[in-house]
Amino acid sequence: MTAYDTVFSGARIFDGTDAASFIGTVCVRGDRIAAVEKGAVRPEAREVIDAAGLALAPGFIDVHTHDDIALIENPAMEMKTSQGVTTVITGLCGYSPAPFLPEARLPAEFEILMFRPEHRFERFRRYLDAVKAARPAVNTLALVGHSTLRLSVMDDVNRPATEGEIARMGELLEQSLSDGAIGLSSGLAYAMASRSETSELIALAKRMPKGGFYVTHLRDEAEGLLDAVDEALEIGRASGAPVIFSHHKAVGGANHGAVRHSLARIDAARGVQAVGLDLYPYDFSSTALTPERARAAGGERVTITRSKPMPETAGRKLSEVAADLGCTEEEAVERLMPAGALYHTMAEADVRTVLAHDLAMIGSDGLPFDARPHPRLWGTFPRVLGHYARDEGLLSLAEAVRRMTGLPAEIFGIPDRGFVREGCFADLVLFDPGRIRDRSSLAEPTAPAEGIAQVYVNGMAAAPGAGRQILPAHATVA
Numbered sequence: 301m302t303a304y305d306t307v308f309s310g311a312r313i314f315d316g317t318d319a320a321s322f323i324g325t326v327c328v329r330g331d332r333i334a335a336v337e338k339g340a341v342r343p344e345a346r347e348v349i350d351a352a353g354l355a356l357a358p359g360f361i362d363v364h365t366h367d368d369i370a371l372i373e374n375p376a377m378e379m380k381t382s383q384g385v386t387t388v389i390t391g392l393c394g395y396s397p398a399p400f401l402p403e404a405r406l407p408a409e410f411e412i413l414m415f416r417p418e419h420r421f422e423r424f425r426r427y428l429d430a431v432k433a434a435r436p437a438v439n440t441l442a443l444v445g446h447s448t449l450r451l452s453v454m455d456d457v458n459r460p461a462t463e464g465e466i467a468r469m470g471e472l473l474e475q476s477l478s479d480g481a482i483g484l485s486s487g488l489a490y491a492m493a494s495r496s497e498t499s500e501l502i503a504l505a506k507r508m509p510k511g512g513f514y515v516t517h518l519r520d521e522a523e524g525l526l527d528a529v530d531e532a533l534e535i536g537r538a539s540g541a542p543v544i545f546s547h548h549k550a551v552g553g554a555n556h557g558a559v560r561h562s563l564a565r566i567d568a569a570r571g572v573q574a575v576g577l578d579l580y581p582y583d584f585s586s587t588a589l590t591p592e593r594a595r596a597a598g599g600e601r602v603t604i605t606r607s608k609p610m611p612e613t614a615g616r617k618l619s620e621v622a623a624d625l626g627c628t629e630e631e632a633v634e635r636l637m638p639a640g641a642l643y644h645t646m647a648e649a650d651v652r653t654v655l656a657h658d659l660a661m662i663g664s665d666g667l668p669f670d671a672r673p674h675p676r677l678w679g680t681f682p683r684v685l686g687h688y689a690r691d692e693g694l695l696s697l698a699e700a701v702r703r704m705t706g707l708p709a710e711i712f713g714i715p716d717r718g719f720v721r722e723g724c725f726a727d728l729v730l731f732d733p734g735r736i737r738d739r740s741s742l743a744e745p746t747a748p749a750e751g752i753a754q755v756y757v758n759g760m761a762a763a764p765g766a767g768r769q770i771l772p773a774h775a776t777v778a
């Protein structure tokens with residue numbers, strides 16, 4: 301019997317902490333890291349990978365995804381494994397495919413997440429079972445969406461919920477958490493949830509067991525950013541739940557720079573409550589096309605990513621589409637919907653400010669079913685490592701790796717992952733630190749990144765079947 305299954309010999313090891321990198325050898329047996337040796341050694345193994353000149357890091361954790369259904373439809377998950385991602389968190393921004401009661405009616409905005417009726421599940425457990433049966437290549441953790449709960453329980457989501465409805469949502473939330481959800485996400489900027497009162501979120505967050513998270517797409521990322529941050533912090537304090545700020549940013553020219561103030565508030569809260577945040581490394585956003593968002597941005601700053609009635613418009617500016625159609629931009633939006641869009645309304649300086657913050661985790665927020673998706677779907681992690689760390693020097697390579705591995709593992713309490721350490725699961729990415737870069741762009745939105753050499757998930761080369769479902773300690777169903 302050979303001692304090890306796979307050995308990565310002589311790599312520069314970034315272990316997921318802020319410790320300096322070192323040349324070493326990582327030995328894998330079964331699904332775990334069995335030994336980490338200094339220097340380039342060659343112990344007996346089934347496979348020895350000569351990793352000289354390459355960097356070896358823990359597999360990247362994508363803390364913000366809308367991969368809920370992609371995991372089932374596309375278990376190979378190349379858009380993530382090609383970046384070195386080995387674990388994804390789903391159910392963000394208030395959108396989750398479960399629990400949907402049969403009577404729930406879904407607005408067009410939900411097409412961000414799913415596009416077929418069989419993509420909705422009545423029990424959270426059934427959704428998790430479907431993911432497991434699809435055998436995805438990456439590890440998974442899932443949140444319950446607040447908008448999903450509202451759509452299930454309320455006949456009309458364009459109003460605050462009643463006490464009875466909040467109680468019913470709370471029951472569904474508790475059931476989903478015990479089925480295996482890790483916490484609650486909200487998308488308070490979306491019409492499905494924007495009429496909810498702070499007290500509704502507090503009441504729901506209070507139903508979470510210790511270890512449950514409140515992850516929020518803030519009510520307002522423009523003029524009301526600071527108030528929205530305060531609201532999220534209040535929900536965390538009142539409920540005891542850790543608060544994770546999703547895709548932290550300031551939208552709209554007049555608000556650029558406001559992230560300095562929002563980060564200061566989050567920093568001030570760190571001493572008294574658990575907080576975290578994530579971002580994607582781009583200065584433009586992507587979500588559903590709506591009349592309100594198109595009006596706020598202006599058609600020059602809106603690029604169509606998909607349109608059900610007019611698929612040929614994907615990749616074009618809203619202003620051009622309107623000119624071609626000979627109508628106003630507002631009319632064009634109505635004709636394009638249901639649709640998705642990019643919004644060029646952020647500032648590069650803000651992206652840098654947030655990325656430089658020591659709490660900032662990396663989350664792609666990619667939309668896997670857009671015809672011409674935001675390049676973040678295929679490029680987020682290599683872009684941080686190549687463009688921002690190596691080329692721009694905004695943060696060290698070790699720090700960049702920590703933000704996508706050890707930090708999220710600690711913040712989300714993911715056991716035995718996020719570090720290159722004896723006993724941890726062998727989620728590993730081998731990459732060329734001199735060559736790694738994102739290649740996805742507006743012109744080529746799905747071009748795979750360059751410089752990733754090998755990706756291992758639970759000791760296996762990343763491929764369907766390699767991933768595991770990670771259940772929280774509060775789950776009661778095995």
Ligand SMILES: [Zn+2]
Nearest residue numbers: 393517546547
């Ligand atoms: Zn969001």
